[in-house]
Amino acid sequence: MTAVLLEPQDLGHLVQFVPDLCFDDAERQAALLENGSRDFNAVPGSGKTSLLAAKLLLLAMKWPHPHKGICILSHTNVAREEITRRLAQSVEGSRLLAYPHFIGTIHGFVNQFLAMAALRQRELKVDVIDDAVFAKRAWSLANSNRYATLRVWLSKQHNAEVLVNKLFYKSATLDVVSEGGGLPGAHTATYKQMVALKKELTGVGIFRHRDMFAYAELALAEHPHLLDVVHRRFPMVFIDEMQDTSWEQEEILNRLFENRSTVQRFGDVDQKIISGDPESDKATFPRTGHGTISTSKRFGKRIAEAVASIRVSQQPVVGEADDACSPVLLLYKTTNINRVVYRFGELVVDRFAEDALTNRAVRAMCARRGGEGKVDPGRHMGDYWPAFERAQPSSTKDDLQVLLQWQRATLAERATEVRRGVLLTLRAAKAPVADELHDGRYLLRAVKEQQGDATQLQQLIRELTLTPPSFVSPDDRAALASTMYAHLACLLRAEMTAEEFAALKLFANPLMGEEKPTEGGPPTVCTVVHSDRELECSLGTVASMKGETHLASLVLESYGKNRRFDLQMALPFIAGLGKNFNKLTPAQQGQMRNLYVGMSRPTQFLCLAANESRVDAQTRLALAKKGWEIDVLS
Numbered sequence: 316m317t318a319v320l321l322e323p324q325d326l327g328h329l330v331q332f333v334p335d336l337c338f339d340d341a342e343r344q345a346a347l348l349e350n351g352s353r354d355f356n357a358v359p360g361s362g363k364t365s366l367l368a369a370k371l372l373l374l375a376m377k378w379p380h381p382h383k384g385i386c387i388l389s390h391t392n393v394a395r396e397e398i399t400r401r402l403a404q405s406v407e408g409s410r411l412l413a414y415p416h417f418i419g420t421i422h423g424f425v426n427q428f429l430a431m432a433a434l435r436q437r438e439l440k441v442d443v444i445d446d447a448v449f450a451k452r453a454w455s456l457a458n459s460n461r462y463a464t465l466r467v468w469l470s471k472q473h474n475a476e477v478l479v480n481k482l483f484y485k486s487a488t489l490d491v492v493s494e495g496g497g498l499p500g501a502h503t504a505t506y507k508q509m510v511a512l513k514k515e516l517t518g519v520g521i522f523r524h525r526d527m528f529a530y531a532e533l534a535l536a537e538h539p540h541l542l543d544v545v546h547r548r549f550p551m552v553f554i555d556e557m558q559d560t561s562w563e564q565e566e567i568l569n570r571l572f573e574n575r576s577t578v579q580r581f582g583d584v585d586q587k588i589i590s591g592d593p594e595s596d597k598a599t600f601p602r603t604g605h606g607t608i609s610t611s612k613r614f615g616k617r618i619a620e621a622v623a624s625i626r627v628s629q630q631p632v633v634g635e636a637d638d639a640c641s642p643v644l645l646l647y648k649t650t651n652i653n654r655v656v657y658r659f660g661e662l663v664v665d666r667f668a669e670d671a672l673t674n675r676a677v678r679a680m681c682a683r684r685g686g687e688g689k690v691d692p693g694r695h696m697g698d699y700w701p702a703f704e705r706a707q708p709s710s711t712k713d714d715l716q717v718l719l720q721w722q723r724a725t726l727a728e729r730a731t732e733v734r735r736g737v738l739l740t741l742r743a744a745k746a747p748v749a750d751e752l753h754d755g756r757y758l759l760r761a762v763k764e765q766q767g768d769a770t771q772l773q774q775l776i777r778e779l780t781l782t783p784p785s786f787v788s789p790d791d792r793a794a795l796a797s798t799m800y801a802h803l804a805c806l807l808r809a810e811m812t813a814e815e816f817a818a819l820k821l822f823a824n825p826l827m828g829e830e831k832p833t834e835g836g837p838p839t840v841c842t843v844v845h846s847d848r849e850l851e852c853s854l855g856t857v858a859s860m861k862g863e864t865h866l867a868s869l870v871l872e873s874y875g876k877n878r879r880f881d882l883q884m885a886l887p888f889i890a891g892l893g894k895n896f897n898k899l900t901p902a903q904q905g906q907m908r909n910l911y912v913g914m915s916r917p918t919q920f921l922c923l924a925a926n927e928s929r930v931d932a933q934t935r936l937a938l939a940k941k942g943w944e945i946d947v948l949s
């Protein structure tokens with residue numbers, strides 16, 4: 316037996332390891348003491364990630380194997396960082412941060428243990444694995460003369476851009492298909508150009524995340540013994556945020572670990588809001604016999620009642636925290652929609668003293684842009700806050716500003732982003748050293764080989780890693796260009812002047828020339844001044860705020876692709892007007908799940924905003940009877 320067993324007496328160590336957390340209830344104790352393979356479905360704010368971290372700390376104390384480890388997988392870097400942070404606080408936990416254990420995202424795991432083997436065998440280098448970078452390059456290639464046949468065909472397609480931008484390899488045969496829709500027959504010249512385009516990008520190392528799963532399958536097909544190697548290395552596997560795992564990902568994990576290792580999966584099936592998986596009905600989470608955690612430590616009774624009323628599975632949500640204020644329904648008119656977020660800020664200032672707001676998040680969120688059409692506004696964030704739409708970066712790993720200002724990552728990750736940023740700059744400047752160099756990680760080596768010394772480059776990377784540069788004003792950008800030029804001059808073409816370098820497009824401000832959003836403030840922040848106090852409320856999509864805990868949250872109504880407003884549909888459920896969940900279409904259930912994620916973020920104050928034309932008198936009355944305040948924006 317290679318898995319480690321936890322026993323009731325082990326729980327005594329939790330006071331020392333995680334003194335801020337409480338695991339006294341039967342549901343959490345059962346999850347901690349479960350030693351077999353089992354799923355756990357837990358409500359928002361139940362502390363899934365911290366429970367998992369606590370369990371790992373207990374296992375770390377007893378882990379006896381020098382060459383076998385625990386595999387801990389999450390969907391997002393945020394969850395991975397939370398687990399890592401908790402483990403790093405003790406000597407025992409720190410052991411899990413190194414060999415033989417693995418902590419990372421499912422993507423990272425599949426790349427490291429499977430896909431890279433297949434790529435290496437084919438001598439394929441990876442420049443970047445990033446859907447946005449791929450999309451940008453693929454669309455630009457598709458519009459070039461070399462792909463004229465493809466271009467003509469695309470000009471007749473209504474979904475041309477998405478077809479090209481979402482090309483990916485499927486299964487071990489590396490079939491070229493698109494998430495954007497069907498492609499022409501394999502024998503056609505158009506399809507052959509589509510394949511050539513995909514291969515051209517493969518040749519320069521630009522991949523989409525999904526491609527890695529195809530290479531992983533290829534690795535398993537060519538080397539079936541990898542299955543044994545991986546599961547023997549990891550007798551215990553924990554997966555966080557399981558509801559967001561696509562079937563493609565789950566299938567590979569099942570092949571590796573099911574019925575071989577002890578696998579425990581944590582998540583909340585009602586928070587599944589990542590759509591676009593055509594095989595999502597095959598997903599198995601949560602399996603029959605799963606454990607449950609039904610109490611939330613994040614919010615109290617009133618928010619719990621609202622959240623439970625729209626929970627698609629209809630399972631209970633119990634709020635265990637203190638109940639602070641009544642929820643508010645904020646009704647606006649089409650003519651004053653641009654005041655909604657500001658009004659929410661005023662409501663927050665009225666309810667909380669300055670101290671209570673310090674270091675606590677106040678956020679406004681809305682579903683992703685969905686349906687268009689001639690309907691009263693309130694369709695997406697752009698209707699409430701026009702600057703928001705314009706501020707969305709079109710690309711991530713291909714944008715110097717994003718790379719150099721990546722705030723969330725660890726220092727090591729920041730250095731990787733900075734190296735890539737420097738490589739992009741050298742490429743833009745057509746520096747000889749950047750020719751044929753696809754991966755920022757090899758930049759230092761390439762410079763050393765070429766120049767014999769890379770001290771200047773090293774200094775620049777260190778400086779940018781430790782102090783993220785500002786891009787706000789033209790002066791900031793000129794200063795960055797000047798610093799980079801000073802350190803990189805020896806690598807640039809002899810004729811390149813500092814002025815030419817500073818004029819490179821990647822130092823330009825993407826928002827330059829556009830109307831300023833709010834008196835020069837960032838386009839995703841609303842600054843509210845009320846009662847001689849100031850409050851900042853940041854804005855985002857619900858998906859971008861998943862996993863967050865706020866003091867106060869505003870959920871703005873939105874219009875789905877199915878041409879239904881989410882809150883118009885949900886408010887009668889929240890008001891308890893006896894609506895039936897079984898009558899909701901899959902698209903409407905998706906909207907409900909989105910609201911469920913958004914409405915379950917706040918610890919104390921929940922506010923929903925809807926156009927008054929869409930909320931009838933009966934619903935308003937029923938909500939008021941349940942203790943909701945109705946605030947009509949004048």
Ligand SMILES: Nc1ncnc2c1ncn2[C@@H]1O[C@H](COP(=O)(O)OP(=O)(O)OP(=O)(O)O)[C@@H](O)[C@H]1O
Nearest residue numbers: 336337338359360361362363364365612613862864
């Ligand atoms: N066992 C616990 N004891 C006390 N407080 C806890 C416990 N678990 C979580 N909390 C607190 O509850 C809040 C929500 O926790 P957390 O964000 O980890 O929940 P979650 O299950 O990941 O939520 P979601 O699914 O909504 O992302 C946090 O403020 C956290 O500190």
